[in-house]
Amino acid sequence: MTEGPLARIRIDDVAREAGVSKAAVSFAFNSPGRLSEETAARIRSVATTLGYRPHPVARMLTAGSTATIGILSPQALGQVFANPFFSLFAEGVATVTEERGFGLLFISPLHGSLERAIARATVDGIVALGVDEQHPEVEAIRRVGLPMVLVDAPAWPEHGSVEVDDEGGARGAARHLVSLGHRDLLIISIEPATHMSDVSSENVVNRRLRGYRAVLDEAGIALGPERIVVAPATFEGGEAVFLRAWEDGLRPTGVLSMSDAAAAGVLQAARHLGIRVPEQLSVVGFDDLPLTRFTDPPLTTVHQPVRRKGEEAARILLEALAPRAGRPGDHRILETRLVVRRSTAPLADHRSEEVVAND
Amino acid sequence: MTEGPLARIRIDDVAREAGVSKAAVSFAFNSPGRLSEETAARIRSVATTLGYRPHPVARMLTAGSTATIGILSPQALGQVFANPFFSLFAEGVATVTEERGFGLLFISPLHGSLERAIARATVDGIVALGVDEQHPEVEAIRRVGLPMVLVDAPAWPEHGSVEVDDEGGARGAARHLVSLGHRDLLIISIEPATHMSDVSSENVVNRRLRGYRAVLDEAGIALGPERIVVAPATFEGGEAVFLRAWEDGLRPTGVLSMSDAAAAGVLQAARHLGIRVPEQLSVVGFDDLPLTRFTDPPLTTVHQPVRRKGEEAARILLEALAPRAGRPGDHRILETRLVVRRSTAPLADHRSEEVVAND
DNA sequence: CCGGTTTAGCAAACCGGTTTAGCGAACGGT
DNA sequence: ACCGTTCGCTAAACCGGTTTGCTAAACCGG
Structure with missing residues (x-):
């Protein structure tokens, strides 16, 4: 592949070839003022024809920093x-x-x-x-x-x-759904172990959950444990967990997902189930990653300045x-803020009853 | 932020503290066999209590490799x-x-x-x-x-x-559309300067173009320069370029995009124009990136094992x-292969005429 | 008790540069 | 002609480790 024999050119090689000391060679590059313009130029030319590059590791060692x-x-x-x-x-x-x-x-x-x-x-x-x-x-x-x-x-x-103000962002998301009239919600948390939307999982998850909960509590919306499901922060994870929730008989009108990818998966699951978004189901993601531009409809989500x-x-x-x-x-x-796009809409009245009945 | 005063512990510090030479300290870690088990252990313990870590740069210098x-x-x-x-x-x-x-x-x-x-x-x-x-x-x-x-x-x-066999992949994509009856195509190439789907732009673009062209030539499909448009490999780029082509009066029934992102943008543009995919328009991307999972409908594309x-x-x-x-x-x-998903379908007959008229 | 081998550890060279201290020659002033 | 600078460059120390070569002590068998 590359040459083995061709040994790397060291500073001594240049020094010898140019007939100067290695200090001079070093000066030629780093403090040209300390050499006559003539010698400096000669050294540099020898160096280039030899193909000399100072060894970065050696340089680091003396510099005391790695840049x-x-x-x-x-x-x-x-x-x-x-x-x-x-x-x-x-x-x-x-x-x-x-x-x-x-x-x-x-x-x-x-x-x-x-x-x-x-x-x-x-x-x-x-x-x-x-x-x-x-x-x-x-x-x-x-x-x-x-x-x-x-x-x-x-x-x-x-x-x-x-x-980042995770808790505030989560509050914004929850407040949004509540103000649209939704009272029957599903929260999709992030599974710690796998691909995480946000990596410092535990704390981030807890902060966001705290935010959701604060608003829902205040609105008098009960949040039973079956309403909080966990999924990996992936498209497939969100899809699967929503389908499972549906099979379990849950009929949420709104989804609060802690990750955009899972939210996109919910969109897909809804399509599969024949549920129209946002008319019949509102979905809010989190993070506002680039992938939100690919979803249909465009995803309402909590922006954080990643x-x-x-x-x-x-x-x-x-x-x-x-x-x-x-x-x-x-x-x-840093601040977070809700970005309202087209995956959320006011609760339709006829569904509201159905939901209450289901509750 | 972090302490400034606390100087880094060097090998000499450990040596002095343990009452041995620095060579001994080095041995304690790298060739424990050369020391009595007792001294080696003592040195190591001194090292840990002092918090000694060999300086990685110095180590690289002697090792002659950086790992x-x-x-x-x-x-x-x-x-x-x-x-x-x-x-x-x-x-x-x-x-x-x-x-x-x-x-x-x-x-x-x-x-x-x-x-x-x-x-x-x-x-x-x-x-x-x-x-x-x-x-x-x-x-x-x-x-x-x-x-x-x-x-x-x-x-x-x-x-x-x-x-990667770019040319073969492109041929596969083109063949797919041709075999579905499409004869009025739009090719979306990648703009060199910006965010590129594939970075070694020039060659990759040319190879893919060669592939498309080979199949279309063989099928006797003329490929005028107005049929080849250039866009950055982004969602927005694909969206804009398709809208512009539409305004220019082009009415392709099939799109061959060299990037998935632009293909996704075309999907969005089509939705905006009220064109149903795949019934009225077939779209093929390239690369098979993860983002294809977020599009609606799922994107037919050329897979390459990135x-x-x-x-x-x-x-x-x-x-x-x-x-x-x-x-x-x-x-x-490495090989490429066409992945047929749901953004492509046979040409509908009634459109076929309209297209010919338009040609 | 002695010569030979092993063992344990040290001093010094080395990796490839940078930088400090210093030296001889040219230069300038008087 | 002499002294003090300045100029141009070199020798040597240094960065922080690893490795080689060597020595002194312990160990061994006869």
Whole structure:
């Protein structure tokens, strides 16, 4: 494939060929002022004809920095990239790291051990998604002395954090359905183990649930356990769980899904059952991922600024690495907002009765 | 944010604390056999209480390898992650690198220069997407002496490559529509500059176009230039370009799109125009990305094994890094196949006439 | 009790660069 | 003609580990 014999050109090779010391070669690139213009030019020309590139690892070692930051997630990378939420988040992180000239390394469990992966990672700092204070990994990172920013985890003095108002968003979604007259709802939660819409599952799920519940309680709507079902945050997951609920005799007029993908699956299930959306069933998703543009009808959902979350996390981290004047806070809480599209509509009266009867 | 004062623990600190030489400390971790079990244990315990982690960069320098591979793409990372094709590809690469204990670094132009980014990348090898032999970057990589695998680029002795039978896939798509009786077609090509479904645009686009054309020529179907339109590989792009074609008076009964996203946009445009799919319009996409699960109706499309493309690329690269017995070939060509779903149907006769009239 | 082998651990070289300290030659001023 | 700078470059230390070569002590059998 590529050459084996052709050994890499080292700085000494260039020095010898140009008849100077290796220090001179280094100067020729990094502090040309310390050499006569003539010699500097000669050295550079020798270097190019030899095809010399300074060894990045050696350079890192002396520089004491890697100019790279890591994105850490506790799942296997295969799962991570399958998750559109993550892609969007990474997009945000990448935009700012790239602009600042930083590389991006993905850190995931190596042979099952995140700790090992962290120890081996050549990064200046870490953006962690889906871990919170409790996770032992966080302690591991701190021990190594790496700056980090936790996403979707509560603030903490020792590191930066970026959060989103999940609870408020959930309240908005629930309020929307309630104000449309819906009282018979199905909540689709996210299964922790698999592909997650949002990775720091437990907390995010709880916060959203709290939001839904607050509004429903206030509206006097009972929320029995059979009304809260769990599904992986996938198209298939949402489809299956809604079909099952239907078979179980539930006849909700509104669905609150914690993930867009599952919401899209519900749309599909409804179509299959001959239920018209939004006339007979209202569906609200969560996250406002790009996939909402492909659904029919377009999905009403809770928008959260996923890309900006990535941007903010990266910004806070880079700020911590190279503190400058007027540094913004280490902790950010970003807003969520309901985006009403066409998968929700007022409760039709004739159905309302049927529903009550069913209740 | 994180502590500044707390300097990183070095190997000398451990050595001093344990009352041994730094060589001994190194042995305690890497060749425990060279130390008495007792001392080795003592050293390790001192190391853990001190929180010592060997500096990964220093270790790389002596090891002569980074245990990391790079994914290179000529676009900005922001665009890269926005591209579901890429996510899927990365998923494949990540799966095998992770399994083999390798890290994954994303390489993209730094301040506009891919060369610079390559020179700085601490990787043992590179999987390159969207570049071909002509690109000067490829030459740059070779100069640095890094093994690489080119994806969607023709085979070449010096490096590995993974391709897909784009032309055959396109033929399959065209044949499908022709055999359903369609003779009035619209081809939606991919705009090179923006978010691309497939990144090595020029070649991929040409290969697919060649495939479409071969079948249509054979069937005696004229393909005037007004029948080939270009759009970014996005939902909006497909939507807009179809609406424009319609306004221009074109009344195709079948659409061959080189990207799934644009095909989904066509579905949306058709809905907007009151055209029923597939009864009045057949649409075929390309790539078979996950988004096809969200469209209504489900999209007929040309499947290509994107994830496997990533897997194969990574495998070939790792094989080149650590050659083992029975190494598989350096070049792979993967198959494509038509997946017929519900966005295509036989041409209805009454429309056939209207179409001919229109031609 | 002695020579030979093993064992345990150390000092130093090395990986490939950057950076500091310093040295000889050219230069300028008087 | 002499002294103090400045200029241009080099030697050596350093970054933080790993690895090689070696030595001193312990161990062994005869």
